[in-house]
Amino acid sequence: MNNVLITGFTGQVGSQLADYIIDKTDDAVIGMMRWQEPMDNIYHLTDRINRKDRVFIKYADLNDYVSIYNLIESTRPKFIFHLAAQSFPRTSFDIPIETLQTNIIGTANLLECVRKLKQQHGYNPVVHVCSSSEVYGRAKVGEALNEDTQFHGASPYSISKIGTDYLGRFYGEAYGIRTFVTRMGTHTGPRRSDVFFESTVAKQIALIEAGHQEPKLKVGNLASVRTFQDARDAVRAYYLLACKSEAGGVPNGEAFNIAGEEAFKLTEVIELLLSFSSRNDIEIVTDTDRLRPIDADYQMFDNTKIKNFIDWKPEIKASDMFRDLLQHWRSEISSGRIPLNR
Template sequence: MTKKALITGITGMVGSHLTDYLLENTDWDVHGMCRWRSPLDNVNHLLDRVNRKDRVFFHDGDLCDAISLIHVIDEVRPDYVFHLAAQSYPKTSFDSPIQTYDTNILGTHRLLEAVRMCKECEPVIHVCASSEVFGRVPKEFLPINEECKFHPASPYAISKAGTDLVGRYFAEAHNMTVMTTRMFTHTGPRRGDVFAESTFAKQIAMIEAEMIPPVVKTGNLDSLRTWSDVRDAVRAYFLLVTKNPVPGEYYNIGGTFSCSVGDMLKHLVSISSCGDSITVETEQARLRALDADLQVPDTTKFREHTGWEPTISFEQTMQDLLDFWRKQVRNNNFLTR
């Protein structure tokens, strides 16, 4: 019988790339949960298959509505669950902390409770937390391993600490096969423009198209990040649920190339056709009240368990991200913000 994967947040960057990976590398059917109002830009290339019911199926569901989650689980009865849906914007969480906590912490609890209540399935479940749970890590604790204490620096990070703990609770209390991940910075095509590298690439594409002056507006450029590609990330998630899954385990996942946000911006500018004319300007509205400024992972545990290694270079990721925004600008498929 064909296996079924349920992806919450299928319309997001990671969810859409994970769908692409599963369609290409497995014979599974892919069921995606999304809100009825979710934008479909990232999954436009899948809509024909959805309409033809060709291995891709969409289901209306909302992490803030327990009944909708029960209906989705009962209808799909998945073999695998990739819980990616979240309020995923750290900066937004400062303005909307309660909604962030409700969606990410209670939403995860509601989803796992819906799975627990369904007697017709016992899926392998991936709960996606975030490296942001580690927050403000002293230099002497770099690289960050799984046992580093949590010191979240935003309501989003607090919510992901809760997400992480809820996932482990269900594994331990209810004998469910739940594993959590703390993915460090990952990016690439379809990355939302609320994230630093994506808004930089978007602004550069607009500068190249002569839509805005040659000035890139920035927030904090000093944060140190380890960069990985979203396409490497989704391959890691597939291995997580298929390579001897261990209930209750938790893993750091991330790339191998580290540099500051400022150096990342310099690289994007260097590959722009307008690089010589671009200047940089800090904008107060783009700064967070607190920032997780040292995000360098130790991924030994996950790599030794699964054999996963990142394969896409930082340079390729940034080139693909910039090319993605060039296409969006060329097709006028974006908002100026």
């Protein structure tokens, strides 16, 4: 049984990846987290964790080099899925330095640990560096984004991910570390953080249905068109790419777009989510606190490259994904876990 390390284990994507590995492989999951992180997305795994049944929690912090080194040195995972980040673009305008520190320096800390262990002990794992489609920023309307599209940072977050992206490529090319980089488009589904657009819309609908919010749906900029995909499809691509890299089929530092193939205007996302509700009195209002100083308004992607490397395509329909997301918030609220209205 091999170890697989997931940084960002408690997030939506990290927890979905853990579920995939447990279900589809014989590997053990090493979930990296900080001691104070919320456990909401991994409560379904706590019985396994308590029994030490293929899921293990290890405490470390990307900004603490020693903790990262000790974690990797002691567990020697065959795959490292580096998903941990300050991941909310809007928040990055309020905490730009922390965003840059965690996402760029934190990634450098992790890659430096791998480099040192490779140099000293010949340890050579596959390292997945999770970048973001936000690196493309303010793309031209009508342009299908591929891996050669020029970067255009549109937030401190996107700039931090540009740095992360380059680090993944550099450590692969310069030091022979088996890295690959992914730039995932907008992804959602159950466990999506409530600060992201489609999740906050679904959350507010569920709050209104339960009588915890007046029937006013607060939104920011709706002048955006983008593809959506289910995170459960994306993690399958992550693992397949890692296996391909282990087999020598992915050049070090190679980057891949991973995106859905169903596109929506944000107004259409709202209409679809509202269509799943029996409430017909919900008013849509603009909340200036939800607006970014600059926005990535157009994100349509070309998945050709990843399909040339692995047998993958999105399988979960967007309508099912959005319905599952709304049901996730209904379940949370019915269980007494009332989320903040943000």
